[in-house]
Amino acid sequence: MNILVIGAGGVGIGLATSVASQGANVSIYARGKTAKAIKENGIKRCGLFTHYEIGEIPVYESYEEIPKSHFDYIFICSKTTANEDIAENLNRNRDILKESTKIIIFQNGFGNDEHYLKYFTKKQVFSARVITGFTRPExxxxxxxxxxxxxxxxxxxxENxxxxQEIADLITASGIKxxxxxxxxxxxxxxxxxxxxxxPLGAILDVTYGQLTENPYTLDIMNSIIDEIFEVIKTSPYETLWDSPDEYRDIFYSKLVPDTYNHYSSTHQDIKKKIPTEIDSLNGKVIxxxxxxxxxxKTNEFIYNLIKAIESTF
Incomplete structure (x- = not known):
């Protein structure tokens, strides 16, 4: 099985190492210092679960270098801000794909498949829900x-x-279900x-997820965001796992936030690095x-506008 991973951040390196550790032939699209580091050191997964190191792995810094008719799967693990560019490049260089190649999108947000469906069929484009936390210490x-x-x-x-299943089995065998x-x-x-x-709220206020629940003002903002999203879901052709905002809030405040109390968001990290955030695929999609x-x-719009105002200073 030949897999190309596009996006060599924490998720991309983590998934690449996972499937490579179980025998898949994995290549990575990366550039600059990241490409150099992988070429020199290979890739590694550490932290929770089994630790793996893959000593040598093909790295491509341009689409022209990528072998033709080679890949069974493309993993999209980049920031959502790169989707338009990646989709266009895959279309221009579609000879690197087989007729049966499948694209799996491992990203935050909703609707990221829309960029790829401009060029590829519904039978080729799939989405992943990832709530495992990956960071990239090196x-x-x-x-x-x-x-x-x-x-x-x-x-x-x-689509069915x-x-x-073969991808799910590889990742599970590596220790991540x-x-x-x-x-x-x-x-x-x-x-x-x-x-x-x-x-976004944690990023704006420079606090952890847990700290947001300890302030009555931020609680009001979060509750309003939740109410608005449920209204959006109700009027859209989508569903979620809870019947009401109150049902969701019960698990949100009792389980989900406490489990990630000390976590700083990816938007927080992006702002610290002064790079564009994924807000358009998050609250932007709700709007x-x-x-x-x-x-x-209106609450989602206010939060969205604040993040965009911060981004405009970069």
């Missing part, structure tokens, strides 16, 4: 820092995900509820669907 190393539930693979377009599902939309919206409520379905999402 450019070639991924550390698994948090695990709460399995990685889930499926289709937002109603059974063909992804992974499953296929016909309801990936429900789980992605569950992740959206969590990320949209915590991610888009809210406008489409005439739902008031």
């Amino acid at each position: 450019r070639h190393i991924s550390e698994v820092t948090v695990y709460t539930e399995p990685i889930l693979l499926g289709s937002l377009q109603g 995900p059974d063909s992804l 992974c499953e296929i599902t016909t309801e990936v939309d429900k789980y992605l919206w569950a992740k959206m509820l969590y990320n949209c409520t915590l991610n 888009q669907l809210g406008k489409l379905n005439n739902v008031n999402v």
